[in-house]
Amino acid sequence: MSAAGATALAASCARCHDCGLLGRMPGPAVHGARCARCGGALHLRKPRSLERTWALVIAAAVCYVPANVLPVMSVTSFGQVDSDTIFSGVVYFLTHGMWPLALVVFVASIFVPVLKLAILTFLLISVQRGSNWRPAERTRLYRVTEAIGRWSMVDIFAITILVALVRLGNLASIDAGPGAVFFGAVVVITMLAAESFDPRLIWDRSEARRS
Amino acid sequence: MMEVFIIGILVAIVKLMGMATIVPGLALWAFVLLMLVLAGAVSCFEPEAVWERLEARA
Numbered sequence: 001m002s003a004a005g006a007t008a009l010a011a012s013c014a015r016c017h018d019c020g021l022l023g024r025m026p027g028p029a030v031h032g033a034r035c036a037r038c039g040g041a042l043h044l045r046k047p048r049s050l051e052r053t054w055a056l057v058i059a060a061a062v063c064y065v066p067a068n069v070l071p072v073m074s075v076t077s078f079g080q081v082d083s084d085t086i087f088s089g090v091v092y093f094l095t096h097g098m099w100p101l102a103l104v105v106f107v108a109s110i111f112v113p114v115l116k117l118a119i120l121t122f123l124l125i126s127v128q129r130g131s132n133w134r135p136a137e138r139t140r141l142y143r144v145t146e147a148i149g150r151w152s153m154v155d156i157f158a159i160t161i162l163v164a165l166v167r168l169g170n171l172a173s174i175d176a177g178p179g180a181v182f183f184g185a186v187v188v189i190t191m192l193a194a195e196s197f198d199p200r201l202i203w204d205r206s207e208a209r210r211s
Numbered sequence: 212m213m214e215v216f217i218i219g220i221l222v223a224i225v226k227l228m229g230m231a232t233i234v235p236g237l238a239l240w241a242f243v244l245l246m247l248v249l250a251g252a253v254s255c256f257e258p259e260a261v262w263e264r265l266e267a268r269a
Binding site: 077108 | 212216218219220223226262266
């Protein structure tokens with residue numbers, strides 16, 4: 001037993017994701033174990049965590065390109081159609097002197113998705129290479145990606161409200177563009193990717209080296 | 212997700228201000244209040260306590 005105490009993995013115990021009860025696993029690699037209290041699936045580590053997270057990260061990166069190139073919304077006023085991409089929305093706020101809002105939209109829609117993809121890719125590579133480098137800091141990075149993920153939805157919500165509110169026929173109307181679908185997909189897929197990554201994998205390597 | 216939605220409403224309102232006059236209604240303030248109260252409720256809620264009560268009853 002190490003100074004920091006035995007791990008649940010070494011004691012073959014697993015905590016239920018649904019109700020939090022600590023359960024004992026019958027063996028090291030069992031499938032279909034159930035929580036005694038709520039019946040939720042028990043596993044020592046999230047099954048196929050790295051493969052799933054990689055797949056989702058790559059899917060999100062693929063969707064990221066059309067999300068930024070295609071228009072997310074088109075404004076029709078007096079028969080004249082204006083298309084907006086994510087980035088031109090930021091530029092619009094900047095040129096109209098509303099830099100705090102420009103900053104909010106830039107951070108939420110451009111910075112956060114890139115940051116999330118970068119952090120998840122870094123974590124995946126570092127876990128796969130068996131890196132022992134600063135596990136506490138890497139776990140903190142993971143917590144950050146988990147917490148900031150939903151903030152990217154700001155633009156999607158804004159478009160939803162605009163589309164619903166501005167329905168004046170030929171006078172003025174706002175429609176969602178194909179970019180919005182891809183952008184929403186990026187946000188949802190990166191959130192699922194963060195969810196499917198198991199941060200305990202970061203610690204397994206340093207535990208293995210210590211014992 | 213509620214606080215994200217509020218910021219979304221804010222962005223939409225500012226975008227519309229270029230096209231039309233916007234008068235925030237009472238419901239908007241009620242919605243902001245709902246966000247605050249809901250965030251408080253979520254942070255107070257402890258699922259573990261519910262499981263403990265269920266187990267004590269069984």
